[in-house]
Amino acid sequence: xxxxxxxxxxxxxxxxxxxxxxxxxxxxxxxxxxxxxxxxxxxxxxxxxxxxxxxxxxxxxxxxxxxxxxxxxxxxxxxxxxxxxxxxxxxxxxxxxxxxxxxxxxxxxxxxxxxxxxxxxxxxxxxxxxxxxxxxxxxxxxxxxxxxxxxxxxxxxxxxxxxxxxxxxxxxxxxxxxxxxxxxxxxxxxxxxxxxxxxxxxxxxxxxxxxxxxxxxxxxxxxxxxxxxxxxxxxxxxxxxxxxxxxxxxxxxxxxxxxxxxxxxxxxxxxxxxxxxxxxxxxxxxxxxxxxxxxxxxxxxxxxxxxxxxxxxxxxxxxxxxxxxxxxxxxxxxxxxxxxxxxxxxxxxxxxxxxxxxxxxxxxxxxxxxxxxxxxxxxxxxxxxxxxxxxxxxxxxxxxxxxxxxxxxxxxxxxxxxxxxxxxxxxxxxxxxxxxxxxxxxxxxxxxxxxxxxxxxxxxxxxxxxxxxxxxxxxxxxxxxxxxxxxxxxxxxxxxxxxxxxxxxxxxxxxxxxxxxxxxxxxxxxxxxxxxxxxxxxxxxxxxxxxxxxxxxxxxxxxxxxxxxxxxxxxxxxxxxxxxxxxxxxxxxxxxxxxxxxxxxxxxxxxxxxxxxxxxxxxxxxxxxxxxxxxxxxxxxxxxxxxxxxxxxxxxxxxxxxxxxxxxxxxxxxxxxxxxxxxxxxxxxxxxxxxxxxxxxxxxxxxxxxxxxxxxxxxxxxxxxxxxxxxxxxxxxxxxxxxxxxxxxxxxxxxxxxxxxxxxxxxxxxxxxxxxxxxxxxxxxxxxxxxxxxxxxxxxxxxxxxxxxxxxxxxxxxxxxxxxxxxxxxxxxxxxxxxxxxxxxxxxxxxxxxxxxxxxxxxxxxxxxxx
Numbered sequence: 001x002x003x004x005x006x007x008x009x010x011x012x013x014x015x016x017x018x019x020x021x022x023x024x025x026x027x028x029x030x031x032x033x034x035x036x037x038x039x040x041x042x043x044x045x046x047x048x049x050x051x052x053x054x055x056x057x058x059x060x061x062x063x064x065x066x067x068x069x070x071x072x073x074x075x076x077x078x079x080x081x082x083x084x085x086x087x088x089x090x091x092x093x094x095x096x097x098x099x100x101x102x103x104x105x106x107x108x109x110x111x112x113x114x115x116x117x118x119x120x121x122x123x124x125x126x127x128x129x130x131x132x133x134x135x136x137x138x139x140x141x142x143x144x145x146x147x148x149x150x151x152x153x154x155x156x157x158x159x160x161x162x163x164x165x166x167x168x169x170x171x172x173x174x175x176x177x178x179x180x181x182x183x184x185x186x187x188x189x190x191x192x193x194x195x196x197x198x199x200x201x202x203x204x205x206x207x208x209x210x211x212x213x214x215x216x217x218x219x220x221x222x223x224x225x226x227x228x229x230x231x232x233x234x235x236x237x238x239x240x241x242x243x244x245x246x247x248x249x250x251x252x253x254x255x256x257x258x259x260x261x262x263x264x265x266x267x268x269x270x271x272x273x274x275x276x277x278x279x280x281x282x283x284x285x286x287x288x289x290x291x292x293x294x295x296x297x298x299x300x301x302x303x304x305x306x307x308x309x310x311x312x313x314x315x316x317x318x319x320x321x322x323x324x325x326x327x328x329x330x331x332x333x334x335x336x337x338x339x340x341x342x343x344x345x346x347x348x349x350x351x352x353x354x355x356x357x358x359x360x361x362x363x364x365x366x367x368x369x370x371x372x373x374x375x376x377x378x379x380x381x382x383x384x385x386x387x388x389x390x391x392x393x394x395x396x397x398x399x400x401x402x403x404x405x406x407x408x409x410x411x412x413x414x415x416x417x418x419x420x421x422x423x424x425x426x427x428x429x430x431x432x433x434x435x436x437x438x439x440x441x442x443x444x445x446x447x448x449x450x451x452x453x454x455x456x457x458x459x460x461x462x463x464x465x466x467x468x469x470x471x472x473x474x475x476x477x478x479x480x481x482x483x484x485x486x487x488x489x490x491x492x493x494x495x496x497x498x499x500x501x502x503x504x505x506x507x508x509x510x511x512x513x514x515x516x517x518x519x520x521x522x523x524x525x526x527x528x529x530x531x532x533x534x535x536x537x538x539x540x541x542x543x544x545x546x547x548x549x550x551x552x553x554x555x556x557x558x559x560x561x562x563x564x565x566x567x568x569x570x571x572x573x574x575x576x577x578x579x580x581x582x583x584x585x586x587x588x589x590x591x592x593x594x595x596x597x598x599x600x601x602x603x604x605x606x607x608x609x610x611x612x613x614x615x616x617x618x619x620x621x622x623x624x625x626x627x628x629x630x631x632x633x634x635x636x637x638x639x640x641x642x643x644x645x646x647x648x649x650x651x652x653x654x655x656x657x658x659x660x661x662x663x664x665x666x667x668x669x670x671x672x673x674x675x676x677x678x679x680x681x682x683x684x685x686x687x688x689x690x691x692x693x694x695x696x697x698x699x700x701x702x703x704x705x706x707x708x709x710x711x712x713x714x715x716x717x718x719x720x721x722x723x724x725x726x727x728x729x730x731x732x733x734x735x736x737x738x739x740x741x742x743x744x745x746x747x748x749x750x751x752x753x754x755x756x757x758x759x760x761x762x763x764x765x766x767x768x769x770x771x772x773x774x775x776x777x778x779x780x781x782x783x784x785x786x787x788x789x790x791x792x793x794x795x796x797x798x799x800x801x802x803x804x805x806x807x808x809x810x811x812x813x814x815x816x817x818x819x820x821x822x823x824x825x826x827x828x829x830x831x832x833x834x835x836x837x838x839x840x841x842x843x844x845x846x847x848x849x850x851x852x853x854x855x856x857x858x859x860x861x862x863x864x865x866x867x
């Protein structure tokens with residue numbers, strides 16, 4: 001264990017040794033910010049090296065670690081140092097003894113209350129004992145569970161104990177320098193309550209809430225503040241009943257706090273989560289500063305002003321990050337897309353201006369379209385086809401004065417649209433789709449055949465030639481596959497026409513789109529089912545998926561299954577989970593998913609109504625009945641409308657299934673490039689530049705080409721793999737993001753009738769069964785259940801690992817439960833009066849963490865009784 005250190009001795013280079021919070025406070029002291037005097041004591045992860053105790057992290061051994069630390073004597077040198085520094089403060093000075101570990105306040109993870117804090121500690125021996133207890137708290141169940149969840153090595157953790165002079169707080173609380181719910185940067189959110197800040201942090205009180213931005217106070221909301229935490233004479237604290245109906249901060253104090261928060265944020269260059277206190281003389285004190293790690297990182301704006309970004313990852317259902325090579329591939333593909341409308345990048349490898357990367361995910365800049373009258377007409381309709389939830393978000397942004405229509409926006413947009421129409425031969429292909437359906441479908445198949453030919457690379461190709469081929473192919477992919485879209489759009493356009501002719505809302509016509517032909521994804525599923533009807537079930541019923549994979553790769557499956565799986569993978573093996581990332585293995589490389597699906601199919605009754613073929617046939621029948629109903633409705637409105645509607649719906653069913661075809665071809669292109677790049681990776685591994693062929697996907701195309709000359713990129717790849725792994729644990733990725741950090745989907749919406757209203761704490765919507773828990777000890781929570789509780793402290797947080805959402809009776813948006821809910825990415829509403837009495841275990845509820853509402857599945861299920 002190290003001896004005490006003054007804050008002034010701490011520098012950024014010592015961060016790994018003394019803990020993030022401790023180092024932060026040391027930097028703030030040197031920066032002249034108002035931090036209470038104090039010092040730091042450090043220990044390693046165990047403090048038990050001499051005991052030889054094996055501290056493998058499970059619950060029993062974590063408890064033994066805590067016990068040994070509490071029983072072990074504090075080394076004499078450390079004891080003497082604590083007593084000496086404490087005596088220098090004066091006689092019986094009250095101090096706060098706070099833990100700070102290197103497993104918290106990280107750039108990617110910041111967990112409130114992971115270790116213990118002791119307030120109003122008085123006397124040298126009491127300080128020594130509090131330090132010992134802080135050391136032991138490194139092995140609380142919640143700390144161990146958090147490190148496990150975030151992949152943090154227990155043996156690498158260090159802990160610092162911060163000993164600060166107590167501030168005799170008149171009022172205290174928490175301040176975020178960016179809105180933690182909506183994500184808006186520089187919007188200061190303050191929770192405040194009389195007495196010590198522990199009442200706010202622990203969620204024991206419904207605090208006053210203030211929101212300030214750019215020198216203005218946007219929101220003032222009084223909490224009931226029924227409890228205050230006060231220091232006791234001689235040490236310790238007590239909770240006392242209070243009755244504060246008025247706001248506990250003046251407007252001037254709120255603005256002073258906001259200005260102080262901006263100074264702290266400017267010092268660190270990132271939004272901060274701070275704790276603060278105002279003493280009896282009105283002086284502001286900072287008692288903690290740590291980064292807000294739950295905010296999604298912002299894309300680098302290509303142009304000034306407010307920008308609107310749309311997540312390509314979320315649209316494609318790929319919530320995880322893309323590999324560097326996967327991102328490089330999409331830059332090339334995006335450059336080809338931009339070239340169609342006359343805005344291709346100067347260097348195709350840079351990608352188009354409308355494409356950004358943040359959080360290792362792809363974002364599309366929609367600002368130009370949103371500020372254009374034609375764009376506002378086209379964008380919602382385009383989103384309806386593939387991202388219906390985005391339509392409401394886009395329409396809401398139409399009213400944002402910062403996104404007013406740009407002057408002369410119509411002409412550039414129409415010019416780009418005209419270029420697009422020419423490049424994809426829009427008029428002629430629409431005419432073909434209207435007049436010759438077989439030829440139109442033949443053209444769609446021909447695009448795939450041409451792509452197959454382009455994908456072929458001679459086995460003798462050099463690594464440089466393979467990279468050349470990859471760049472050419474990716475740049476040409478979008479113009480090729482998008483040429484199918486005029487046919488698809490014809491089908492959907494005729495569907496809309498049928499709606500107009502029949503007078504029926506499109507929502508009532510959706511059954512027409514069931515059981516569509518020419519859908520490559522549906523055809524793939526049906527072919528796997530057809531294979532299941534021919535395969536003997538015996539080996540699949542009794543073997544694990546791992547053993548099925550081993551036997552398939554060894555050629556030991558029964559002949560029908562062996563040949564059938566091989567044929568299926570020859571046609572569809574280019575697909576896979578997260579398939580838009582060419583850095584991800586395909587089914588042809590890792591067939592476990594397909595063999596597992598085949599085993600599941602074999603457990604089904606082939607004659608069951610739930611069998612895939614039966615479901616598809618049922619969908620076709622429902623579609624025919626729906627088409628007849630729509631046609632009859634049109635005929636009733638005019639004789640000629642019936643035949644036109646029938647014609648329109650036939651074309652709709654012929655072409656709507658092709659909507660999946662462009663992505664099918666795109667993934668095939670990515671798979672072919674992946675195969676070729678693995679050969680490049682094998683060459684680089686042979687040169688010693690990489691450890692393994694697959695490491696090539698953690699380079700981009702420029703780096704892979706440069707690596708052909710030699711060098712050593714293994715350290716770079718290892719660092720990127722670690723970053724990719726950390727980013728893959730991010731629990732929340734916005735659908736849409738503004739350049740000021742605001743997530744439009746997290747903005748409050750009006751509460752539904754019958755909803756319980758509280759404070760928005762963690763954005764997101766979840767529907768599930770409620771589990772009312774009054775005491776976390778021995779509590780059981782099924783995965784996905786919504787935890788309903790009076791309040792939470794750090795002892796509750798192991799339950800958060802399985803919770804689908806959180807409802808608290810007490811607390812504000814900055815209380816412990818709210819902070820941890822955001823960290824774990826689960827929706828949360830706090831401050832819901834009598835929630836544990838008005839909601840019952842097993843009740844189905846919908847929780848909206850952005851609106852701050854909890855809605856029972858039936859409003860009359862809410863109890864009106866209270867405690």
